[in-house]
Amino acid sequence: xxxxxxxxxxxxxxxxxxxxxxxxxxxxxxxxxxxxxxxxxxxxxxxxxxxxxxxxxxxxxxxxxxxxxxxxxxxxxxxxxxxxxxxxxxxxxxxxxxxxxxxxxxxxxxxxxxxxxxxxxxxxxxxxxxxxxxxxxxxxxxxxxxxxxxxxxxxxxxxxxxxxxxxxxxxxxxxxxxxxxxxxxxxxxxxxxxxxxxxxxxxxxxxxxxxxxxxxxxxxxxxxxxxxxxxxxxxxxxxxxxxxxxxxxxx
Numbered sequence: 001x002x003x004x005x006x007x008x009x010x011x012x013x014x015x016x017x018x019x020x021x022x023x024x025x026x027x028x029x030x031x032x033x034x035x036x037x038x039x040x041x042x043x044x045x046x047x048x049x050x051x052x053x054x055x056x057x058x059x060x061x062x063x064x065x066x067x068x069x070x071x072x073x074x075x076x077x078x079x080x081x082x083x084x085x086x087x088x089x090x091x092x093x094x095x096x097x098x099x100x101x102x103x104x105x106x107x108x109x110x111x112x113x114x115x116x117x118x119x120x121x122x123x124x125x126x127x128x129x130x131x132x133x134x135x136x137x138x139x140x141x142x143x144x145x146x147x148x149x150x151x152x153x154x155x156x157x158x159x160x161x162x163x164x165x166x167x168x169x170x171x172x173x174x175x176x177x178x179x180x181x182x183x184x185x186x187x188x189x190x191x192x193x194x195x196x197x198x199x200x201x202x203x204x205x206x207x208x209x210x211x212x213x214x215x216x217x218x219x220x221x222x223x224x225x226x227x228x229x230x231x232x233x234x235x236x237x238x239x240x241x242x243x244x245x246x247x248x249x250x251x
Contacts, residue, residue, distance in 0.1 A: 010119045013074055014114060014118060016074075016093070017093035017094075017096055017114060020093065020094065022094060024151045025150075025151045025154030025155040025158055026154075026158065027094035027095040027097070027098060028045055028047075028151070028155050029155060029158045029159055030092060030094050030095065031043075031045075031054045031135065032159050032162060032164070032166055032206075034092065035058050035133065035164065038058030038132070039058045039059050040057050040058035040132060040164050041164060042056065042164065042167070043162075043164055043165070043166045044056075044167045045155070045166065045168045045169070046168075046170075047143075047169060048143075049139075049142045049143045049145070050142050050143075051136065051137060051138055051139065052095075052135075052137045053134070053135065053136050053137070054095075054133075054134075054137075055134045055135070056132040057131055057132040058132045058133065059132070060105035060106050060130070060131065060132045060133045061133070062106050064108075064125070067108060067123065071103075074093065095135070095137060096112055098137070098139060099137035099139045099140060100112065100113035100115065100116070100137065101113075101135055101137040101138075102136045102137075103134070103135050104127070104130045104134040104135075104136075105130055105132065105133045106130060107126055107127050107128070107130075108124065108125055108127065110122070110124075115140055152169070156173040158206065159205070159206065160173070160174060160175065160202070160205075160207065161176075161202050161205035161206075162205045162206065163204060163205045163226060174205070177190050177202075180192075188228045189222050189223060189225055189228065190225065191220065191221070191222050191223075192220045192222075194218075194219050194221075195219060197213050198210040198211060198213060198219055199211045199212075199213055199215070199216055199218060199219050199220055199221075199222065200221045200222070201222045201230070202222065202223040202224065203224055203229065203230045204224055204226065204228075205223060208230065
């Protein structure tokens with residue numbers, strides 16, 4: 001008996017990349033989460049009509065083997081607790097859907113252009129050492145001023161409580177939730193109850209969903225605390241938020 005393994009055609013991966021791409025703001029957020037997982041203490045994002053640049057000071061890709069394991073392969077296996085956010089290893093593909101990108105990290109540079117070159121990318125080595133990761137992208141279609149403003153607004157909302165400071169076009173858009181005013185400060189989360197029409201839920205500082213206030217009987221904001229991950233992002237049983245350590249009712 002012969003044991004064999006299925007493989008996936010490059011065309012399938014290409015369509016997966018395009019299909020899973022959301023907005024530009026969400027694509028940038030994926031990079032924020034990757035930078036957080038890489039141990040960054042600051043993330044800078046700059047957006048113009050033609051370009052986007054995302055820089056961090058994390059560990060980056062330190063060896064050719066790490067590039068092979070975590071950049072070449074679309075998706076990865078992971079153990080519980082080894083990452084704050086990443087579970088599937090495909091988030092970086094969202095940015096590829098909007099622009100060609102050049103990634104500088106360590107002594108390497110990876111040039112990716114799925115529109116012109118498909119899934120082939122160029123790897124350069126033995127360059128001057130670069131701390132963290134510096135991604136420079138050129139949009140396939142230049143942005144309008146209104147699109148830049150919309151992206152800035154969306155990203156500021158998505159990364160509002162990021163555990164790592166995020167700067168967008170030189171302006172700090174994230175804040176430390178521990179320094180904010182809350183109605184409730186529980187073991188699992190910071191909670192602010194308001195008369196807003198939505199209840200915004202942030203998982204480890206990143207917005208995952210906004211619920212209509214009638215669904216839980218209140219509006220406001222919920223931000224899980226470091227180390228506390230939402231068990232589910234929708235359909236909470238009995239209108240409860242489920243956390244790994246405990247359950248509490250919003251209303």
